[in-house]
Amino acid sequence: MGRPKVGVVVFPGSLDDRDAARALHLSGMEPVLLWHAERDLAGVDAVVLPGGFSYGDYLRAGAIARFAPVMEKVAEFAQAGHPVLGICNGFQILCEAGLLPGALARNSSLRFICREVWVRVEEETPFTAGLKGRVLRLPIKHSQGRYLPPGGSEESLAGVGKVIFRYADSLGEARPEVNPNGSVGNIAGVASAAGNVVGLMPHPEHAADPELGRTDGLPIFSSLLAHLEGKAPLAEAALPR
């Protein structure tokens, strides 16, 4: 059996596409770059929408990219239950496309922000198998990352999605002071109700390379690999550290 194939969609203005491909490769999968204008997923087993500034983030981040031809196929793929991960701009695109609930508004500081943060994993998904309760050190870099659930409050997510990642301190406490962008409930990432579509603002692909000394993003890709190889550990209630 070969390595599972994972598509990385390249929109005009995608920036972290090769970065995501590299992380997938280092994690034992075969990245396949998918061009935005093609209505074809090339038979991949999972799809990653990478970070960047698709279409310059003009109008709103993700507003234009979500109409790309490839997105029709991504939507079908997601509805069929296959794993789809949106990182940063990819998360924004998934929200704009209605594949994830809620929206990402401008950071409350009104500035772009790039720093390493701690995020706590809240739930098991194909991308977070066995990680519940883990606290990961991941970079963020965005200016529109303030997550707003569809009805404003976190409760409004019930039935349409779930919280998967929260900004926290190094001990896993989701305190307001460590909220970098004003997201409701410190939410850093969510999943669809079915759990197969996941979006997050932090960048696991920029923390997936031992040579660069940042590796906390690796478990997210390993989880995907295990899931695709049918080895995903059953959701077990891991203890918060």
Add this chain to the structure above:
Amino acid sequence: MRYVVHVDVLPKEGILDPQGKAVEEALPALGFSGVEKVRVGKHIVLEMDGNSAEEVLARAEEMARKFLSNPVIEEFRVRLGGAAGEGRSG
């Protein structure tokens, strides 16, 4: 016929608007007092052809709903107008 369409997009009522808040907080120091409820959104102007104002407005509205605004966090108004809108200019 050629129409000029204006679309105003604003953060929904009840949604925190940090830009509006920043403007509101900066104004007093610049000598503008008593300004409240500032909201900052987008203004989009475009030209399109159509047979009637009704028809053009309907199309523009669809465009605004589907694309120019995000219904989760924004609301919009569509109107026809002069090339750069009526009112005082600077």
Add this chain to the structure above:
Amino acid sequence: MRYVVHVDVLPKEGILDPQGKAVEEALPALGFSGVEKVRVGKHIVLEMDGNSAEEVLARAEEMARKFLSNPVIEEFRVRLGGAAGEGRSG
């Protein structure tokens, strides 16, 4: 009296408007053809007190010139209006 003031800020004529360009180029693929000259700017709504429409407009204009717009690259229009502007809403 309390007035609702609308300020529309747009990139000046002749100034490159990358947002307007991106929106214009995206529209045909979304099924909206024949849309041209798209420009994207800011829309600001605020409330202020004043004794007359004239006076409020004059103050709003000063505010728009000095603070809400960047005269080097932007132009603006100021008008009084309903809380969220007239026209069709969504």
Add this chain to the structure above:
Amino acid sequence: MTIEPRPLYEELGLTAEEYGDILRLLGREPSREELAVFSLAWSEHCSYKSSRVHLAVLPTSGPPLVVGPGENAGVLDVGGGLLLAFKVESHNHPSFVEPVSGAATGVGGIIRDILAMGARPIALLDSLRFGPLDSARNRYLMRGVVEGISWYGNCVGIPTVGGEVDFAPCYSTNPLVNVACLGILPREGLILSGRGEPGDPVVLLGSKTGRDGIGGASVLASKEFDEEAEAKRPSVQVGDPFAEKLLIEACLEMREKGLLKGLQDLGAGGISTATAELASKAGLGIELHLDRVPLREPGMAAWEILISESQERMVAVVEEEKLREAEAIATRWGVGFTVLGKLAQKGRYRAFFKGKQVTDLPVRELAEGPTYRRPAREPEGRPIWLAGVPAAPDAPDEILAAAGKHSARDILVRVISHPAVASKRWVYEQYDQYVLHNTLRPAGLEAAILRLEETGRGVALAIDSNSRYAALDPFVGGALAVFEAARKVASTGARPLALTDCLNFGSPERPEVMWAFRRAVEGIAWAARAIGTPVAGGNVSFYNETGERVIYPTPVVAAVGIIQRLRGAAGTSCRPGQVILLVGETRPEFGGSLLQEILFGGLGGSPPAPQAEAEASLLGFLAELGNLEIPRVVVDISAGGMATALARLALTARGAGAGVRATLGPELEPEVWLYSESGARALVAVEASHLDRVEEVASRFSLPIRRIGEVSGRGPVSGLGLEVEFPPTRVLLRPEELSEALEGTIPKLLGSPG
């Protein structure tokens, strides 16, 4: 008396002599279009007419350099078939007019210079100067400039991994925005100008052409035709980083497929300057059809098309049979592709518009421009750039006496919270550090390090300047900028390889300024030779003055170096148990120091004496620590002296819940230890077990080394941030006081939370 109207050429910035030259060259009056083209090609900015004779003293060749000044960017060979392209550029005036767009288009411009060599741009650095932040205008400028760099750099997908920010009143009316870019390319991908045969098509790539940035030439508008266009002629260019990203990808794909014979960015002077350069370097002529240029605005005149500075455009030379393939690539990326004309046999610059020939100029003379030897004179007494700046003593006894009037603690806090020293986190947190997946060490401490993929090696880069020194002695200022940039690169464990410099000065028509310029260049040249790093190119920005206020001479230097093994890179966090070593000799040197400024509110005396040999030794020592892969944290000593370095080290220990304790010996006064700004020094924090080896290396390089303190794990529990002891005095800053001084200052001054 009647007032003669100024002649057109003069309004365009050409002198009577230059106009005379043009008449002689052509044997006739120039057309409107020709005048437009000359006015830009022969401008100071494009022609280097005042600086060229002085730049000749720079060392511009030597082993790592493949391409020196003269091309769009310098290129170094770093082995393994890899080349690095590297250059710095200023965008000072546009950033003053409109900070966001000005800074943004500055970033876009330097990126295209790197791209023109065939390189993929992989990192940006920004060196910024503003007036003091107690003025609302200066805060507005700083916020806007940082926003512009952040927006453009982040959106185009290139990490901005380092830079510097400093403040002085002279920059209030003339801020400086210098941006450096580093690119990487395989050896066989290098695009040199000068290739191309007669008949080769010349292609315009990228965005449409509007009336951007030609406000200055508006006088060329003829009343009959152009009145209406007048108002639409903005002098400010707005950038579109998204368009630039697509342009980069399209150009690189064409280069990878071997479709590009020549490539040239469009900067000042737009199509005219770029195409003249393309032809001149190839020793050929060129024929252009301006009607073909895709326009953003209707009704543009030929002269407007020629000199428009619309952004995100390049010109390429593509062989006829490769046009189709190149066009397909451009189309796929959504990048404009227009065959404008072709290279031609005769050395003439010929442009056609609406069936008429509008220019017929000699290519070589057009591209070369005039050369001036402007008068240079050393100022007698206080130079003009120090007008309004109080004189201050630098004699140690006067400094010590003045310092004695303050508490030791007070001085320490004021130095480390000085805006020049305080953390620029507010700035670099707005810059993407990670995109392109090679950032080993982001901005934050000394130089950044990028991995050179699949080689196990890394490239370190830093940019620096100290205009307080240059204001007092331009030679020394230039030299110390070289040394400081090199030290920062070496502090990571890299060996500095090459430099690029951005020379920001007032008007070259002032003999004093010209003198300062010449001295600064000489200082850079001397220092660069002393440490064996050639200057791979650079940029000159003159006329940085408003009214009578002339900026300090500000030579900015960026350095790159190579780390042989990434494992040998210095760390960025101190750990409890490490000892802190001071390497290098400390002398009482206070001219241009922050202590002098804090005590006297002025500038005076002589800056620290540059020490060529000691600097070269220090660089060798620091690189050797990298080769030996000794775990360590290194901070160089520059503005604010050892106090700054100790505070920065202490801050890196915070994550480990630790702080720094230093003990000053009786040989020197505590103020000399802490605040003298002698060069050729660094602090090194290492495990005690490595002490012997480090000392051994230091002695091999004949460098004095002494233990000055340690990293102590008491941390937040017992409240150790930074403690400095000089019996009987002891100054203790608790962790939160240390953070507040270093990290709270800039956000507080800008009036926005961190």
